Amino acid sequence: MMNDYSIKEFLSFKGKDDKQERRDLADTVFSWTLKDIFNRNLYKNKIQKIPKIFPSFEEYVTYFTIPLMEETRADMCSALEGFSHASYIEICRLDHAKDNSYKISVANPVKETNSRENYVPKEADIVILSKDKPKHISELSRNGWRYTVAIISKGGKDGAMSDNDAIIRVPHAFSFDLHLSTNRLNEPLFAVFLFNILTNNRIWKMLDFNSFGSSTIIQKGVMENKMLSASIVQSVPNKDFVNAFSRWNLNDSQMNAIIDCASAREQLASSLKLIWGPPGTGKTNTISMLLTLMLIKNCRTVTCAPTNTAVVEVASRLLRLVEDSSDLFQSDIVLFGNKDRMRIDGNLSKIFLEDRARRLLECFMPHTGIRYCISSMIDILNNCERHYELYINDLKRKDEERRVLELGDQLRRVSIMGDQCREVMEDDLFGEAIEMSREVMDDKCTQLVADDVGGGGELMSLSEYVKTRFDALAKDLKYFIEIFLDDFPRALISKKALGEMHDIQTLLHIMEDLLQHDSNADRMKMQLKIDVLSPPPITSIANLQDFITRKSFSFFHLVYARDLFLEKLELLSGQLSIPDKFDKHGIEEFVLQHVHSVLCTASSSFKLHGVDMKHRPLEVLVVDEAAQLKESESLIPLLLPGIKHVVLIGDEYQLPALVKSKGKETTDKHGKSLRNPIEAAAVVHIVKKLFKESVNLRQNLVVGVVSPYNAQVKLIQEKLGKTYDLHDGFKVKVRSIDGFQGGEEDIIIFSTVRSNSTGSIGFLSNINRTNVALTRAKHCLYIIGNATTLSKSDSVWQKIVFDAKNRSCLFKSEDDKDLQNAIIRAVIEQDELEDIINFDSLHISSPKPKGFNKSGSRGKKKN
Known part of the structure; x- marks a missing residue:
């Protein structure tokens, strides 16, 4: 030991x-x-x-x-x-x-x-x-x-x-x-x-x-006991704040909290701020808006939370705010962590570090990336005839090689046949037959080559070749420019280069249209020559578009477009600053060094300690669900070099940090986490009905299923299977209470699991756990459980059951025949026939939602 x-x-x-x-x-x-x-x-x-x-x-x-x-x-x-x-x-x-x-x-x-x-x-x-x-x-x-x-x-x-x-x-x-x-x-x-x-x-x-090293924030808190007050300090908002607030629907508390935190950054001294509020008071929205304001101020922030769910929720809301703004860019945000556990979808993939590094790697590659694409486009537009000649010669060479191989194969077959016929033929006749076969094969091969090169259907004309090459390069160039605009740190792209990219995107469409409508090879040769005599050059896209509009067809349309397009390509080529990073790890580090807003779990922020940020360190640390974070784990982001300001967001009535030591979770006789198959059947039935309603109303819906026991979570996941995975407008997320901390969904179904005559509900009696479970729903909450057990628990659940009865939100499961049948099937599957005899113990509550409006009303279910 x-x-x-x-x-x-x-x-x-x-x-x-x-x-x-x-x-x-x-x-x-x-x-x-x-x-x-x-x-x-x-x-x-x-x-x-x-x-x-x-x-x-x-x-x-x-x-x-x-x-x-x-x-x-x-x-x-x-x-x-x-x-x-x-x-x-x-x-x-x-x-x-x-x-x-x-x-x-x-x-x-x-x-x-x-x-x-x-x-x-x-x-x-x-x-x-x-x-x-x-x-x-x-x-x-x-x-x-x-x-x-x-x-x-x-x-x-x-x-x-x-x-x-x-x-x-x-x-x-x-x-x-x-x-x-x-x-x-x-x-x-x-x-x-x-x-x-x-x-x-x-x-x-x-x-x-x-x-x-140490941290100024920690030194003040644990060594000098000089933590800054967590109270809100009224500040006069500056112009940036006013412009941002005008677009957001903030209440006074949210606005004051954001102003206070943002103003602290303007001070030289380090600061610690606390944003506190019970569930439903808009803490997550406040965080996302604070981070948006930090982006406007070009402040480098790192946002952490103890769970993947909380981090993803903040990242999703921040991304929506950025996408709704014309002044902010998604390339300034990055999210990283475990992709599977974060359940990164198509939208969050835009800012997920691993996916961004993969896209940028394609863009940075020297022989296939954006630089190669630009130089190839310039070359084909300047030297289309030379490239066409190389194309023809290459086609001839390949065809001749193919024909030689075919001829050799046929000669080998003739030789084999000759060996077989040697016994029955005269020697001179055999030699003559071989020679005739060779002559025929040579003539045939020569004719086939001539047919292919001379118009046998495979050879493209000059105009067809130029269009084909241009279309292929244009597709790649569009893709790479989009990557640069969406994924490359915006601070590293000059305003001039940004303008050239937008101009090139417009000119690509103009060039495609012009090439599509002109199939005359001779005229294209003249139009794509550098020394074509023309009127005074057009120097802007606006003038070019005006010229094309005024002249329904002109020899100079393609001439002007091509000249302006080449000019923009040359300018962009000289302004691009692409790092020599040709591996995933190097590109990830490059991104983390330059983005303004980084989001990850507190544990994953350990990765940032290995990134050199001396040129511009992170300034502000924002910690969501801070009450759930262990103090020792909080050291990981707190000790990041450069952190001067910390904002803690949380609610002490939510789940605290989980530390295992002497105590242990309640288990059943098999040593497993508890589960309730009857409640699982009820959950599956309700989800099925919600899905049908969602389809009928053509309204997107996300349903969250929450349970305090992992075994129940696993059972419900098994029952649901992949039934709804392929339906884009309907999603079901099944997690434990801990897993839902910091997250919200349209409808929440909470399976309490516990069912006994003594009123024992285990750690469900913990008010923090109950608080989290009951505050995850945006529009509607269902609670499935044994009302008798819950009302005998001598806990807050007594009040919850009493409130449901008073509001006529408590229902028996037998009131719904389909649900009753689903429960009976579950009972039979579990071979628990005594429960059928005692069917009165099964209750269901809550009126069925008729459509999913956004009134914010909540229904409750208990069985």
Whole structure:
């Protein structure tokens, strides 16, 4: 077991030349024995009360070290308690990389719904390597083979490796039986997933104060106790503020909060601001409008939240505000994180870092990107006849090569036939036949080549060739210019280059129209020559369009358009500043260095510590759902270089930070999270009805299904399947309460799960959890549950049930025959026939919504 230290001992230890111990949290995990992991008192005497003021920043961060170790131990203990239900995958191949690291190749995941053999290795996963599939924790050391704990250093999706490959690190070398030539395992070896320590490992690294500097904000708060007041300071809005506010429908509280936060940036001193408000008071809108104002002020901000849901919600609203403004650009915003967990859709793909880097990579490539496209367009317009000659010669060459190959093939066949006929033919007759065959083949080949080149249907005329080449290059040029306008940091594009791009977009359409309506090759030769005699040149698109309009057809239409188009292309080519970045990582770093607004989770902001921003550091940190963020995790964005101003947004009545230690979640007799199949059936039925109503009214609708238990979330997801995935106007999102923190949907269906005669509702009695669950709906809220259980709970749910009855919003499930049948089918599937006998216990509430208006009214359902 790793040695434990008090705060003073740890500070003394840090002074020694022994930093390897803290370089990676996995080293601590590796040091634990099974006894250590299951010892809930392992760090009991090591954790000290955290004071309000600290003598130094070093001591402040050190106070979080042992609690973080305890939380990691608790996570691992919880994972091992559910070892028999853990996901796993078989390791097929194992190659030694370096030291105690190995490259592994795993089998394809089993796609069956009930299979646990579906684990896909991801960075920072803690796994157990075992010769047996996970059955019981006691089997880890069976037959004398000790288990080995390992960490995934890099998963297939984290780098250039395939999805089935990964790099693992183990605490020490271990023995395994390999085939010498293929490195394939001769005996079974499984990787059993326990839990992921990516966030904890990032926090661990931030607590290493020798690697990261201090923060002025933290120094004022935890060392000097001089935090700025969280009260609103009235400020006189400047011109930029007034122009922005005129476009937004803000109440006084929102306006004052935004003015206060924005004004603080104008001061030299660092500042900390707090925006507080209960659910439904517009905190998320306030954040998005504050960020919009920061964009107007060209201020570099980073916006974080503890969950992907909250970050995506802010990003979506900010993007909508930017798209509605003619003065702001989406290229100044970037969102990054786990694409799958964020569920990035088509619209958010516009600002998602990974997608933006992919598009810019296409644009930057030297032999296929925008520079190549511009130079190729200039070349074809200046030298169309030379290119046409090269085209003909290339066609001849390729055709001759093809004919020679065909002739050789036919000669080989003739030779074979000759060998077969040699026995029955005279030698002189045989030679004569061969010679005649060759002459015929030569004549045929020559004629075929002449036919193709001389008008056999494959050869394009000059005008056709120019149009074809122009259309292909124009398509690429349009695409690359759009990428530049939408994805390239706007601060790096000069106003002149921006103007040239817009002019080129217009001229491309003009040129396409002119080339389309002129098929005379001789005239095109003259029009595309540089030295054509013409009237005084046209120097603007407006003059060109006026000339084309006045002259219904003129020899000089294409001449003028081509000259102006070439001029604009030459100017843009000289003004483009494209970085020498030809890999995804380099382009991502380039984008992060220059965009104005960065959005990510607090944990993911660790990526920004590796980006050089000395030329223009981030200034303002905005933290949404701050009450849900652990203080130690908040260090990740707070310690970003350059941060001078911090804005915290939250509500202390929502979910607090989740820290696992001695307590554990309520489970059923099988050790699984609770679920209620009858409520799941009710949810599926209601979603089905909402879908039909949405289709009939031709109105887009997003339905959120929320439950406090992960098992219920999974059950509902299984029941819904992919039924609504292909319907663009109707979406269903099923998540836990924690997963919905910070998000809102049109309609929310809340499945409470608990159903018993004692009124026990577990952690559903927590007012913070209830607060989050009941405030996610924009227009309509359904609550599905056992009214008797909820009313006996001696919690806020008594008042909720009472209120539903008073407003006539409490209904029995049997009032809806279709719903009643759906529930009966669910009962039969679960073989719980006693529930049919006691059917009066099943209730449903809430009037059925007749259409989805935006009045803001809420309905409630309880069963």
